[in-house]
Amino acid sequence: MAGISIRAVEKAYGAVRVVHGIDLEIAHEEFVVLVGPSGCGKSTTLRMIAGLEDISGGDVWIGQTRVNDLPPRKRNISMVFQNYALYPHMNVRDNLGFGLRIAGQSPQVVTERVNEAAGILGLSELLDRTPAELSGGQRQRVAMGRAIVRHPDAFLFDEPLSNLDAKLRGQMRAEIKKLHQKVRTTVVYVTHDQVEAMTLADRIVVMRDGHIEQVGTPMQVFNHPVNTFVATFIGSPPMNLLPAVIHEGQVLLRDGSLVPVPARLRAKTHEGQDVVLGIRPDDICPVGHGLGETDEGTDIALTVDLAEPLGMESLIYTSIAGQEVQAKLYGPRIVQASETLSFRLALDRAHLFDAATTRSLDVL
Amino acid sequence: MSRTAIPVRTADRPLPRPPLKKRAQAFGLWLLTFLLMVIMCVPGLWVVLSAFRPNREILAKPPIWVPETLTLNNFAKIFGIGQDQVAIPVLAYFSNSLIIALTSTVIALIIGMSGGYAFARYRFRFKGGIFLGLMLFRAVPGIALSLPIFMVWSRLGLIDAKLGLIIVYISLNVPFTIWLIDGFFRQIPMSLSEAAQVDGCTRWQAFWKIEFPLARSGIAAAGVFAFLTSWNEYALASQLTRSTDSKTLPVGLMDFTAQFTIDWAGMCAMAVIIIVPALIMTFLVQKHLIAGLTFGGVKG
Ligand SMILES: Nc1ncnc2c1ncn2[C@@H]1O[C@H](COP(=O)(O)OP(=O)(O)O)[C@@H](O)[C@H]1O
Numbered sequence: 023m024a025g026i027s028i029r030a031v032e033k034a035y036g037a038v039r040v041v042h043g044i045d046l047e048i049a050h051e052e053f054v055v056l057v058g059p060s061g062c063g064k065s066t067t068l069r070m071i072a073g074l075e076d077i078s079g080g081d082v083w084i085g086q087t088r089v090n091d092l093p094p095r096k097r098n099i100s101m102v103f104q105n106y107a108l109y110p111h112m113n114v115r116d117n118l119g120f121g122l123r124i125a126g127q128s129p130q131v132v133t134e135r136v137n138e139a140a141g142i143l144g145l146s147e148l149l150d151r152t153p154a155e156l157s158g159g160q161r162q163r164v165a166m167g168r169a170i171v172r173h174p175d176a177f178l179f180d181e182p183l184s185n186l187d188a189k190l191r192g193q194m195r196a197e198i199k200k201l202h203q204k205v206r207t208t209v210v211y212v213t214h215d216q217v218e219a220m221t222l223a224d225r226i227v228v229m230r231d232g233h234i235e236q237v238g239t240p241m242q243v244f245n246h247p248v249n250t251f252v253a254t255f256i257g258s259p260p261m262n263l264l265p266a267v268i269h270e271g272q273v274l275l276r277d278g279s280l281v282p283v284p285a286r287l288r289a290k291t292h293e294g295q296d297v298v299l300g301i302r303p304d305d306i307c308p309v310g311h312g313l314g315e316t317d318e319g320t321d322i323a324l325t326v327d328l329a330e331p332l333g334m335e336s337l338i339y340t341s342i343a344g345q346e347v348q349a350k351l352y353g354p355r356i357v358q359a360s361e362t363l364s365f366r367l368a369l370d371r372a373h374l375f376d377a378a379t380t381r382s383l384d385v386l
Numbered sequence: 387m388s389r390t391a392i393p394v395r396t397a398d399r400p401l402p403r404p405p406l407k408k409r410a411q412a413f414g415l416w417l418l419t420f421l422l423m424v425i426m427c428v429p430g431l432w433v434v435l436s437a438f439r440p441n442r443e444i445l446a447k448p449p450i451w452v453p454e455t456l457t458l459n460n461f462a463k464i465f466g467i468g469q470d471q472v473a474i475p476v477l478a479y480f481s482n483s484l485i486i487a488l489t490s491t492v493i494a495l496i497i498g499m500s501g502g503y504a505f506a507r508y509r510f511r512f513k514g515g516i517f518l519g520l521m522l523f524r525a526v527p528g529i530a531l532s533l534p535i536f537m538v539w540s541r542l543g544l545i546d547a548k549l550g551l552i553i554v555y556i557s558l559n560v561p562f563t564i565w566l567i568d569g570f571f572r573q574i575p576m577s578l579s580e581a582a583q584v585d586g587c588t589r590w591q592a593f594w595k596i597e598f599p600l601a602r603s604g605i606a607a608a609g610v611f612a613f614l615t616s617w618n619e620y621a622l623a624s625q626l627t628r629s630t631d632s633k634t635l636p637v638g639l640m641d642f643t644a645q646f647t648i649d650w651a652g653m654c655a656m657a658v659i660i661i662v663p664a665l666i667m668t669f670l671v672q673k674h675l676i677a678g679l680t681f682g683g684v685k686g
């Protein structure tokens with residue numbers, strides 16, 4: 023049983039603070055993904071959990087132990103690095119068994135555990151090769167194997183898939199998920215890729231500039247972003263944002279057109295309030311060509327600038343109130359540029375953000 | 387019609403040229419390498435050849451290119467075997483050279499490894515300045531330091547002592563070993579040591595089990611260079627040594643010069659004795675040396 027508890031943790035390099043007092047409780051066996059743009063402090067946070075970076079302030083607990091002052095080897099965690107960090111002078115077998123041998127396990131136990139891990143990850147045929155003789159995906163698997171042989175309390179992953187091509191990345195993503203279902207160990211996984219975050223996580227932690235912006239399940243973060251940053255960072259293509267003002271109970275867009283305020287937010291708006299209307303491409307669809315029909319919608323005529331057919335769906339570039347907006351169209355309908363269509367905005371899934379603070383009116 | 391003809395021709399024409407040009411280039415390169423090799427090797431070969439010839443053949447005019455008589459007499463003389471002996475304590479010189487070169491190399495390597503690792507892995511104050519200082523120190527010709535060293539050493543009683551030369555050679559070699567080994571540790575990603583530490587190693591264990599084996603070729607290369615520098619050094623050794631207690635082989639070579647004559651044959655034989663251990667040493671670590679000298683080209 024080991025969860026991880028991060029309490030008011032800070033990191034400063036000299037006078038430069040890069041992690042500003044973050045709090046996070048990670049449950050036993052939970053798969054938590056830290057996601058955010060590059061440079062936001064994800065790796066630093068992960069490395070503080072691993073013990074590879076000093077903790078400037080606050081505490082990190084693994085299980086019942088405060089680990090601030092423990093070296094990495096005493097934290098009973100394992101880590102998969104972005105560049106895999108396989109030992110180039112050892113074959114796969116020795117790479118996998120290295121940690122066990124350091125821990126003084128008997129040769130039988132080492133062999134047993136190495137074979138077990140190799141079996142789980144499909145490495146049994148490759149045990150005598152050196153890392154240089156492996157493909158990217160195989161190296162990735164060895165790195166994961168090295169992490170699981172020691173049966174640690176937690177796995178830490180730092181952008182493990184970013185060196186793989188798109189196809190392999192998809193495969194390995196699925197393998198990581200399966201692996202977690204098999205070995206059920208606490209996982210902290212760092213990525214800048216929101217798709218990885220959405221697909222892998224039990225809970226997503228969205229970070230920006232050394233702060234945690236939002237913590238929640240993938241669906242919570244996707245459906246209820248707390249601010250415009252999370253709204254545009256999670257989801258692809260990103261949520262459309264339209265600056266507007268509340269006027270007589272309606273949302274007044276920049277070109278003077280009016281959209282009703284979503285019913286659930288009516289009580290939270292006031293006359294003259296500067297807001298940002300947020301609506302995902304999936305929630306702007308030509309009438310009859312959306313996925314989920316909505317009870318609360320408003321129709322708006324839009325001219326298509328460009329349509330990208332993607333097979334089952336098309337991505338449509340258009341503009342609302344003079345601002346470029348992306349919309350979706352499902353089904354076999356083909357649209358042409360400069361065609362004007364009636365689109366329905368699904369207002370029950372639209373968001374309003376305070377223009378000044380960028381925070382969602384849902385959480386205010 | 388001409389539409390198809392033109393692209394075919396333009397595509398065709400440049401084709402036969404590059405191979406010709408390339409072959410010419412390759413031949414030019416080979417010739418240049420060969421000439422350089424000749425320039426570098428012929429004097430060495432001449433020395434080796436002369437070591438096995440009698441003095442009169444060496445000094446013959448016009449020169450005798452192809453040896454008429456080959457003899458081991460020159461070596462026998464040096465080692466005091468046979469009738470005519472040269473009174474030169476080669477064995478003492480040899481052991482002095484070996485002790486001085488090996489000791490200073492080992493110590494320069496230890497310092498080079500610690501220093502190189504520190505420069506590659508740690509941040510500390512004045513890092514850039516210290517590094518530059520080390521490199522600049524190496525730019526000073528050793529002989530320019532001989533007088534100050536002589537004065538200090540004579541106060542300390544280090545003249546004509548092996549220890550004196552050992553210290554000098556260590557300080558000559560350390561900047562170089564640090565520089566070379568630093569480069570090698572830089573090539574090894576930090577994450578390897580970190581992975582080892584997460585895997586249960588102390589930092590010290592991670593160094594010996596992961597980083598040291600990976601930098602071994604660089605360390606071997608640094609070692610060979612340090613050894614050769616100490617082994618061949620003449621200028622400073624000639625100032626700081628007096629007797630068989632500390633004289634090294636290169637200094638011993640001068641024993642063959644008398645006031646009016648030079649025993650070329652003996653000198654060449656002794657030169658061969660100096661060259662052979664250096665060659666053996668270089669061959670032993672050759673594999674590492676090549677990997678070491680082309681570092682950066684090998685990727686994991
Ligand atoms: N050793 C260091 N010294 C100074 N600043 C650093 C150091 N390591 C990282 N940083 C800074 O800390 C911030 C967070 O880095 P990092 O955690 O690696 O970001 P991420 O993994 O989210 O891309 C970055 O702005 C980076 O420049």
Ligand SMILES: [Mg+2]
Pocket residue numbers: 064065066181
């Ligand atoms: Mg990172």
